[in-house]
Amino acid sequence: MTDRPDLSNLPSYRQSRRSLVSARKFALMASVAAGLGVAVYGFSPSTSPSDLFSSPAHAQVNTEVRKVERPIGFADVVERVKPSVMSVKVNIKEKTASNDDNEDSPFQPGSPMERFFRRFGGPDGVPGLRGGPRGGGRAVTGQGSGFFISADGFAVTNNHVVDGADKVEVTTDDGKTYTAKVIGTDQRTDLALIKVEGSSNFPFAKLADGKPRIGDWVLAVGNPFGLGGTVTAGIVSAVGRDIGNGPYDDFIQIDAPVNKGNSGGPAFNIDGDVMGVNTAIYSPSGGSVGIAFSIPSSTVKTVVAQLKDKGSVSRGWIGVQIQPVTSDIADSLGMKKAEGALVAEPQANGPAAKAGIQSGDVITSVNGEPVKDARELARTIGGMAPGASVKLNVLSKGQDKVVNLTLGQLPNTVEAKANTEDSDKGAEQRGTDVPKLGMTVAPANSVAGAGKDGVVVTQVDPKSAAAERGFKEGDVILEVAGKSVATAGDVREAINTARTDNKNSVLMRVKSGGQSRFVAIPLAKG
Structure with missing residues (x-):
């Protein structure tokens, strides 16, 4: 066996070693720089730029550096998931496109959703409505987005996209058009399940199992402004958002650009799973300002399972x-x-x-x-x-x-509010002041329309603690500190007891507009 010659003392060998070490150092610097989004222009003092990549031994280092410097994109994920997304077109007969007609709205009248978040559809912020003169009562069309969740054609979109539709057509990513029927809708979560006819081998998306984290990447795919399949990217800005739509609000907030026509489209995570269904945006102008809201996949799974099974949701x-x-x-x-x-x-x-x-x-x-x-x-x-x-x-x-x-x-219909008549304007003359709270009350049974229980508020000092907590004339106080009250004396006694017990505030049960609520009013000392 022949011993290997010792080359460590040869000048050429030492120079080659120094160059290789310098190349590795540069590769590391370039990797860090690429991650920080900056460029590196310096080299090792012992190695010139021409020497660094001149020999075949350094070719591999050169290739790796170029790979690291290349920006990371979403093309692979998009290529995999985009075929599962569709545009949804609906025809609604005998439906007015008037901005004053709120029958098409999936949100509570007067809620923040009604005022600010209905920005996905046609003109004047009315979701899904396009064409037809305002107030004409003619057939109108709407456009939105959706996505397949199974190969046999089941797909998810928004309730407000297909609600009341006489005809539903979808156009897939390859440009083919199919008819679809609505299997079921759920107004409370604004979700709908449709069945697309014509194939049993549709590409479909998977609903994510886990919850997204703030800062996760998100890809929004849909049909903005009727342009066809469009992809935008952003991050999860917040989770668990309550936007005033109802008691089941649990939205994911994203900053991926979402516009009119994206309703019902999916929000994908970086693994290509659907983390949510895009349903609303905040936009004074109607275009994306970086605040959009998605229904979490956990909610979608629960609702879709019931819609597929029986066409409705019971809670x-x-x-x-x-x-x-x-x-x-x-x-x-x-x-x-x-x-x-x-x-x-x-x-x-x-x-x-x-x-x-x-x-x-x-x-x-x-x-x-x-x-x-x-x-x-x-x-x-x-x-x-x-x-x-x-x-x-x-x-x-x-x-x-x-x-x-x-x-x-849970009942499907909302109970009508109790009839609330205006308080007798002469009640102020019969009211009795409640000290330190800034309001005057009278027995409810002495004021027309106030009912027979509690005491009615007949006057509120606009600069008082009561006014700050929302009390107004006509409210009926039913309880104070857990005790029923029928006179101003009952109210004073309950307040004095709370002071004696060193309470900082007193809890009142108040009936206003047919609804009951509790209000805590801070107690002034003395």
Whole structure:
């Protein structure tokens, strides 16, 4: 066996080693620089630029540096998922395109969604409506987006895209047009399931299993302004957004550009799974300003499963009107943290009322899982099936108790508000001041239209604590500090008791506009 010659002392060998080390250092510097988005112009002092890449030994280093410097894109992901996205075109007969006609709106009249987020469809912010003279009552067409969730043609879009449609057509990424039928819709989440006819081998997307994180990449694919398949990129800006649409709000906020016509289109994560369905944007102008909202895939899975099974969605219901627990309310109830859902009023003959839940109770957990706020309680109960048995932990009059009940089914119709007549203008003459609160009250049974229970507010000082908390003339105070009141004297007594107990605020149950709510008013000392 022949020994290898020792070349370490040869000048040419030492120079080659120094050049290779310098090349490696440069490759590392270039890698870091590419990650930071800057360029590197310096080289090792012992190696000139021409020497660095002149020999074949350095060719591999040169190739790697060029690979690192190349920008990272989304082309591979887009190429894989884009065929699953479609444009959706609907025809609606005998439907007016008037901006004053709100029958097509999927959102509560007067809500922030109604005013600011209905920006996906046709002119004047009316979603999905294009063509036809305003107020003409003629057939109109609408355009949106959607995506396949199975090879046999089931696809997801928004309820407001296909609601009331007489005809639905979809155009796939390869330019082919198919007819579709609406399987079912859910107005509360603005989701719809359609079935596309004509093939059993459609490319489809997978709904993501996990929850997105703030800062994750997101790709929005859809049909903005009717242009056809368009891809935009951004990040997840926030999660769990409540935008005033309803009790089930749990939106993902993204900054990927989303415009009119993107309704119903998917928001993909970097793995190519659908993290959400684009449904609304915030835009005073109607175009993208970097604030869009998507329905989470977890909600889509639950809703679509029911729509596919029976064409509608049924939700659990306990029959209570609830509100958040503010810090003032928590203080008045002796709670350490402002958590849970405060029961403003249980509905007569509802599951909660039958189980003994009362106004002023705070629901703190469901089946052992803590309830953060009123919205979380609504989503948790709404995600359960009617007929399911649940265990509620409730704080009632300072005592913890466990309530077991069977869920009812959430009614499909909203109950009409109680009739509210204007208070008798002469009531101010009969009212009695409540010191330190800045309002005047009178027995409700002495004021026409105020009912027979509680005391009616007949006057409010606009600079008072009562005015700051939203009290107005005609409101009816039913309880103060958990006690029913019928006169101004009852109110004063309850307030004095709260002061004696060193409470910083007093909790009142107030009926306003046919709805009950709790209001915590800070108590002035002395």
